[in-house]
Structure formats: structure tokens, C-alpha cells
Amino acid sequence: MTSVFRDTLFAYTLRSAFGSRVFPHEDDKGLPVVWQEKLSAHSTPQHSQSTIDVNNPPAPDAASVHSVATAIAKAADPEKVNDSLLVDWYGPTDPDNPQNWSSGKKAWVMFQTCLLTFTIYVGSAIYTAGIPGVTSEFHVSTVAATVGLTVYVAGYGLGPMVWAPLSEVPQIGRMPIYMLTLALFAVLQVPTALATNYGMLMAFRFLTGFFGSPILATGGATIADMYSPKKRAYGMTLWGVFAASAPSLGPLLGGFSAHFESWRWTIWELLWVSSFTVVFLFFFFPETSASNILYRRARRLRKATGNALIMSEPEIAAASMTARDRAIEVLVRPFALNFQEPIVLALNVYIGLIYALLYMWFESFPIVFIGIYHWREQLLGLSFLGLFVGAFLVMPPFFAYLYYVQEPKYNANGDLKPEERMPVAILGALLVPICLLWFGWTSRPSVHWIVPIIGSSLFSVAALLLFNVVLNYLADAYPTYAASVLAGNDLIRSMFGAGFPLFAGATYRNLGVGWASTLLALLACAFVPIPILLYKYGERIRMASKHARHDFE
Incomplete structure (x- = not known):
């Protein structure tokens, strides 16, 4: 003990x-x-x-x-x-050495990493249930009220640019960064819930996203601290399940309180969850x-x-690092790697697109299940359970693939060429447009509501496969700059996710659910070649880079 x-x-x-x-x-x-x-x-x-x-x-x-x-x-x-x-x-x-910890201790730390990730991610979508209340109380448009979601997402995109490099400093470590920022995240929920005007609410939503962000980029590094590359994919998958399921459970957790009380209760719920997480991690989360x-x-x-x-x-x-070196590492390197490395740029933009499609697609759920299927507003959160179920159902077959297909490809040094991970990403890339078309064209009164919900589960399957491959690929290909590369990935996907919801409602109302979903599916199809090209030419591009790792056999 x-x-x-x-x-x-x-x-x-x-x-x-x-x-x-x-x-x-x-x-x-x-x-x-x-x-x-x-x-x-x-x-x-x-x-x-x-x-x-x-x-x-x-x-x-x-x-x-x-x-x-x-x-x-x-x-x-x-x-x-x-x-x-x-x-x-x-x-x-x-x-x-965290690599030598017992399986039980690693699982215990893994659980806490997932709990912290869930706590922060659920904070984005839980707010959406209170958007009508924000619109009514502060007399703003629905688009303006939706900014409360986008500034939160923008905050947790910008935060890792500071927190991720700091967690790599030997004198600081990861745990103090997690604990300090999580405590501030919990405390800042109070002025958020008590906001007296629209500007105050938006400001504190941004700050809570900013301070809650470290785990979203550095969680993968925490997992890598404990697991060898051969076993890391299992941990990354489980972490990805919690990251994918949190936004889908947010509207469910906030729906009833927002309907029967007010939008402020969605924030109070987030305070309770984050306060519990602070206390729990204070006693049990170790440095990794x-x-x-x-x-x-x-x-x-x-x-x-x-x-x-x-x-x-x-x-x-x-x-040996000067203040200038630290400033470059924190402020310059993530941007430089993102725009100078073709592989990093392509994967970050693609994951950003998936993230944007997810948050934009969420805006169609009230149109479909309240407008078409006439569900009561407080039950809307149940429509997101397809995403939640899909994330968990994909784990057993994916773990079987990792064990029987991918693990035998590791060399004697425990390394795997990053490009060998891409076949899974290709499957995930194909599932995204299939999911969007399925959901869009089955959302009609003549089709039972369970059909589009089943179709929606494919998105979490696709997102989980893509996130797992991309984050492992970047960590393997750029191990020296992993913190900066992953922080850049978090920034790009968060910026995409922050912007797209602002015009999602208008898109679905003007084009209709079917054609709007088709538009998103065509956009997803345009990016399908990225994992295919990286699987075929990725090694050649990586070998030409001065930052990527070259010594895979």
C-alpha cells in the first residue's frame, strides 16, 4: 500500500x-x-x-x-x-521506474488518467443542454450562446501549448501540473455558475477550458511513461474511449438539470464532478x-x-536550457513542427476535421430527435448513447487486432514502424462518411429512431481508431518532440472543434438533415487519402525529416 x-x-x-x-x-x-x-x-x-x-x-x-x-x-x-x-x-x-510497476498499479493510474480526461471533456458538451437557458436569460442569439461551448474548446486547445512543455521539466513533472490546473478548474466553476452577464460567462468558460487542458494533450505521455510501445496502444485505446464517450454523455448529464432547474445547474454538476476528481487524485495519483x-x-x-x-x-x-530556449520550446516549437513537418500537418488537420465534424454533427441531434421524432427535451441526451456504446463495443475486436496482428510486427527492440499502424486508420477514415450518410438519410419519421442511433455509433468507432493511430504515430515518429507535437495536435483539433459548431445549426436548418450530413460526408471523403498515402509513402517522408525518428528496422 x-x-x-x-x-x-x-x-x-x-x-x-x-x-x-x-x-x-x-x-x-x-x-x-x-x-x-x-x-x-x-x-x-x-x-x-x-x-x-x-x-x-x-x-x-x-x-x-x-x-x-x-x-x-x-x-x-x-x-x-x-x-x-x-x-x-x-x-x-x-x-x-513506472515501466516496472505492477499491472495492478498501472491499471489504477490508468483509471485515474481516464477519470481526469472524462472530467474535462464532459465539461464541453454538458454546457450544450443549457444553451436555451443562456439564450433566454442573457437575451442573446443561439449562436452567441453556443460560443460558451467554442471558447471552452478553444481554451483547452491553447492550454497544452504552455502546460505540456512544463510537464517535461524534470523539476516539475506531470502530477503537480495536473493537480494545480485541476484545482483551478474546479474553483473557477463557481464564478462561471454565478455569472451575472454574458461576457462574464464567456470569460470564465474560456479560463476553465484553459486550466483543464493538460490531461488532454499530456495524458498520452502519462500512458507512455508506464507502458512500452508494444503495450501502449491498449492504454491509448482505453484513454480514447473515455475521451470519446465524455462528449456523448455530457448532454445526458446536463439535460435533466437544465430542463427542470436552469443552465447554471449544468455548471454546478461540473463542479461536483471536478471536485470529486481533485480529492481522489490528491490521495492516489502518483508522479509518472x-x-x-x-x-x-x-x-x-x-x-x-x-x-x-x-x-x-x-x-x-x-x-543547459536558457529562458530563451524554454520560450522557444513552449511558444515556437509546437507551431514550427506543425507547419514544417508534412506528416504532422496532415495528421493534425485530419484529426481537427474529425473533431470539427463531431461537434458540428452534435448540433443536428435536437433537430432530429426533438424536431423529427418529437422526443421531450430532457430526454435528448439519451440519443447520444449510440456514440457511448460504439466506443466500448469496438474495444474487444480492436484489442484482438493489436494482440494477434500488430504485436508480432514489433522488432526485437520493441519498436514498430509508425506506418504499420495506418491500416486501422484507413478503416476508421472510411467509417466516418458511412456513419454521416447513414444518420442523415435515416433520420425521418418513416424510419424508427433506433436506426440513426445505431448509425451514430460508427462515428465513435471511427474516431477511436483514428485517434489511437494518429497519437501513437506521432509519439513514435517524433519521440524527442512528443510533448510539442501532441500539444500542437490538441491545438489544431480544438480550433477546428471550436469554430464549426457556430454555423452548424444554420447549415442543418437550411440544407436539411440529409443534405447537410451528405456535405459533411463528402468533406470527410476528401481526407480519406491521407492515411492511405502515409501508409504507402510515410516512411519516405519521415526519413527526409530532420526531426522524425529514422532508426526503425
Whole structure:
């Protein structure tokens, strides 16, 4: 049980108050034998570029540690300097390495990652049930009220551009970013629910989206922290199910409260869900970033030995980065990679289109199920259950495909060429227009309402397959820049998702459900060649890139 709590915010809080005897690590109980041997055998050479007296190292205060790390980082061959004092894992089975955690602990962290993802994603669609109430109370048009959805989506598109790179900093890690932003997300629901005018509501909807965003881009990195590439696709699929099902459950969760109370109750519901998630993760969500775990280990060893030369490799690398380097990484690199890398641009635009079609298509559900099938307004959320069911039904066959077809293609090093993932994306790409045509042309009084709902389930199947392939492809092809690439992907898809709902209602009312759905299906068909071309020519394009990984065998 100690390992469940040890690297959580709860444990960090207790340790800061009562010392290292609370939830101790092995090196808190005494200097590990491996480090006793290292220190007794250590003889550090002077280095011409270092101003640090390595034979008489300074005490491990923050300033001296940073100066040592900077000196080592600037050395001619940093990998060989002080190698004997470099903090790393204690062998291939080190239990502190997230890759070596038990299956139960990984599943426990995976569940919390999915819970956090669901909490943030449901915040977008839960608002839609209250749009009529916002229109009535603030005397604005339906399009203006819909902006409350789009600014939230825009907020969680922009947020990862800041939060994702910060989570890669060894001294910060992922867990503090998640916890801080989630706490702010929950707190900001209060002024959102109490908004006294339209502008105040829109401003706080944007801020809640912005602060809730880290998990939406970095959740994939959290999964990669724990699972090898061969097993990562399973975790990404489960994460994708929660991401896909949350928008479909949002209108259901908010529908009854908005109908019987007011639009404000949809926000109060979001406050309850997010507050529960904050408390739950406070006690149980651990740090998964290897860089941060090794940094904390190095800090404990420095404290135990008084030797400021003991440090982790990520710590040394981080010390060499200037404020300008950080600014470039946060503000420039995600945009540069998105527009300079043809593969990244094509996949990001395609996923952005899928995201836009999803949010635009949602606007047709009240037209179909209230206008055509005459459902009561508070029951409208039930029409989205086809999407929810489809996301879960696709998992067993997709897991079987991963196990029996894809896993045997991994090489001895546990790597798979990213292009080998594309056949699944091709299937997903074909399902999108089929789904839209099915839904559009069966939504009529002469056809039972279950038929378009069954058709709608194909969209979540397609979205799950496409998201899984694209996110794994980008992480595999650009491992060095994964945080920036995934943040850029989140930005592009969120910008598409934010813009399209604004004209969705007018499109469906003017063209009719059938022809509007056909228009969306034709747009989806125009992008079907992207996964096909990447499957055939992706390796050649990737090998020509200076940022992509080339060493797949």
C-alpha cells in the first residue's frame, strides 16, 4: 500500500510537514549499497570548462546544484563527465521506474488518467443542454450562446501549448501540473455558475477550458511513461474511449438539470464532478515522469551525502536550457513542427476535421430527435448513447487486432514502424462518411429512431481508431518532440472543434438533415487519402525529416 501513496501529492504534503519518515523511499532509509560503492570508488577528474572544485564539492543547496549542472552541461562531452555520480535506475527491474510497476498499479493510474480526461471533456458538451437557458436569460442569439461551448474548446486547445512543455521539466513533472490546473478548474466553476452577464460567462468558460487542458494533450505521455510501445496502444485505446464517450454523455448529464432547474445547474454538476476528481487524485495519483522521479532521487541522494555533484541526466540537460530556449520550446516549437513537418500537418488537420465534424454533427441531434421524432427535451441526451456504446463495443475486436496482428510486427527492440499502424486508420477514415450518410438519410419519421442511433455509433468507432493511430504515430515518429507535437495536435483539433459548431445549426436548418450530413460526408471523403498515402509513402517522408525518428528496422 505504501507504493500506492508514496509519490502522490498527499504523500508530498505529509513529507514536507513531517519529514522523510512518512512514505519513505529506499534511499530515505539509508544510502543504497550501489551508492556506497560508487562513492567509495569515486575519483572525479578536474574539467577545464568547469569552475566547480569537483574534489571538494559544495553543499547541495539549489544554487550550487544548478551551477554544477550548468558546468557539466557545458562540458565538451557531458555524457562522460561525472558518469560515476549520474543518478539512474537501479537496474532493469527498479520498482521506482513506472515501466516496472505492477499491472495492478498501472491499471489504477490508468483509471485515474481516464477519470481526469472524462472530467474535462464532459465539461464541453454538458454546457450544450443549457444553451436555451443562456439564450433566454442573457437575451442573446443561439449562436452567441453556443460560443460558451467554442471558447471552452478553444481554451483547452491553447492550454497544452504552455502546460505540456512544463510537464517535461524534470523539476516539475506531470502530477503537480495536473493537480494545480485541476484545482483551478474546479474553483473557477463557481464564478462561471454565478455569472451575472454574458461576457462574464464567456470569460470564465474560456479560463476553465484553459486550466483543464493538460490531461488532454499530456495524458498520452502519462500512458507512455508506464507502458512500452508494444503495450501502449491498449492504454491509448482505453484513454480514447473515455475521451470519446465524455462528449456523448455530457448532454445526458446536463439535460435533466437544465430542463427542470436552469443552465447554471449544468455548471454546478461540473463542479461536483471536478471536485470529486481533485480529492481522489490528491490521495492516489502518483508522479509518472521518469525525469522527475530521477530528479527527486538525485535530490535525496545529495541530501544524504552532502555531495552536489550527484545529479540525474535530465537535470543536467535542463540546466543547459536558457529562458530563451524554454520560450522557444513552449511558444515556437509546437507551431514550427506543425507547419514544417508534412506528416504532422496532415495528421493534425485530419484529426481537427474529425473533431470539427463531431461537434458540428452534435448540433443536428435536437433537430432530429426533438424536431423529427418529437422526443421531450430532457430526454435528448439519451440519443447520444449510440456514440457511448460504439466506443466500448469496438474495444474487444480492436484489442484482438493489436494482440494477434500488430504485436508480432514489433522488432526485437520493441519498436514498430509508425506506418504499420495506418491500416486501422484507413478503416476508421472510411467509417466516418458511412456513419454521416447513414444518420442523415435515416433520420425521418418513416424510419424508427433506433436506426440513426445505431448509425451514430460508427462515428465513435471511427474516431477511436483514428485517434489511437494518429497519437501513437506521432509519439513514435517524433519521440524527442512528443510533448510539442501532441500539444500542437490538441491545438489544431480544438480550433477546428471550436469554430464549426457556430454555423452548424444554420447549415442543418437550411440544407436539411440529409443534405447537410451528405456535405459533411463528402468533406470527410476528401481526407480519406491521407492515411492511405502515409501508409504507402510515410516512411519516405519521415526519413527526409530532420526531426522524425529514422532508426526503425
